[in-house]
Amino acid sequence: MNSHYQEDASAVGVLGSRVRPPQVEGTDGDPALLDAYSEVVSGAAGAARTAVVHIEARGGEGGESGGSGSGFFISPDGYIVTNSHVVHGARAWRVFLHDGRRLAADLVGEDPYTDLAILRVTAGEIAHLELGDSAGIRPGQIAIAIGSPMGFQQTVTAGIVSGLGRSLRAASGRLIDEVIQTDAALNPGNSGGPLLDSTGRVIGVNTAIIRPAQGICFAIASNTARWVVGLLIRDGRIRRSQIGVAGQTVPLLRKLVLHHRIPIDTGILVAGVEPSSPAARAGLVEGDIIIELDDSPTAAVDSLHKLLSSERIGVPVRLGILRGVERRSVEVIPEEMTAASSAGATRQP
Helix, strand or coil: CCHHHHHHHHHCCCCCCCCCCCCEECCCCCEECCCHHHHHHHHHHHHHHHHEEEEEEECCCCCCEEEEEEEEECCCCCEEEECHHHHCCCCEEEEECCCCCEEEEEEEEEECCCCEEEEECCCCCCCCCCECCHHHCCCCCEEEEEECHHHCCCEEEEEEEEEEEEEEECCCCCEEEEEEEECCCCCCCCCCCEEECCCCCEEEEEEEECCCCCCCEEEEEHHHHHHHHHHHHHHCCCCCEECCEEEEEEECCHHHHHHHCCCCCEEEEEEEECCCCHHHHHCCCCCCEEEEECCEECCCHHHHHHHCCHHHCCCCEEEEEEECCEEEEEEECCEECCHHHHCCCCCCC
16 A cells, blocks of 8 residues: 555545544553554564574685575474575584574585475474465465565565466576465575464475565475475485487477477477486487477476476386477486486486
8 A cells, every 4th residue: 555545545634634543452451453464464573483484505625705695494303494595505503593592503404406404403392384285376465475584584565466376487497387376575594494374384484585576485285395394304405307309499380280280389499418328328419309208298498397307217118209301209218307317407308
């Protein structure tokens, strides 16, 4: 609500007489200017703040400063959810709790492809937040963010869910799907903090802003976080498969689409094949265009990324390709993606 509207609404009546805003009696007997919206936001934030932490990441030898961000406890035994980009590359992490304690943390695991990570501290039983069901949220509902923007700990901002089902490009190059768009103000340092609904349940993990824009911020959906967090706590990592090609999305010739009855009009041009990779062993060469994997169309690099899940590691799959004007089918056995094979290769399936 802008200031001009506020002045008109609160100060001027129909006949020009001054209209007093409604007053609600506070617990101390003094008038409290709290409307229903304020009560919802302050109530949810008040209940959640004790579980939100500030994180400082430090680099390697020499103790040089690293990055910082936010996080929140998801269990009473000290597990903390944050963003991968907050902790990645550091060798030491320090967590600042709401009560002033500073605790050393261990990295349990991280997943750069969803920008999520898990830290753990030892501090006795701790207040924690519950991951809600992000499938049930709707555009327009209240969204509350808590974190440490610009180092100001326990900062609360509020807005609404602006959009659902967005896709956001992670630092790894892969798309994060089902991202929540919100206008709850986020700034550097909010990364990794919780996005809450009106009941105080976590509906997202704040992760990014578009700097030139006003009020366009993003959070990783809580249902995505629940899946990733469980695997990180259990295994310390998320397993994915790869076939060892560098690719780019290209349009298909219309006559080939019609002739071969291809259900898509773009495919993945193989721009390079790693030596001794599954793709090399299967006979893929530069210039081939991948159009499907096991009957699932691959209209873009991200389509192939989604299909190359952990379940396909070591399992033969059939790639449909175009080689020149000819349509062919080749069998490939994907292998597990390792840190070495994924580092720096932002467009490599």
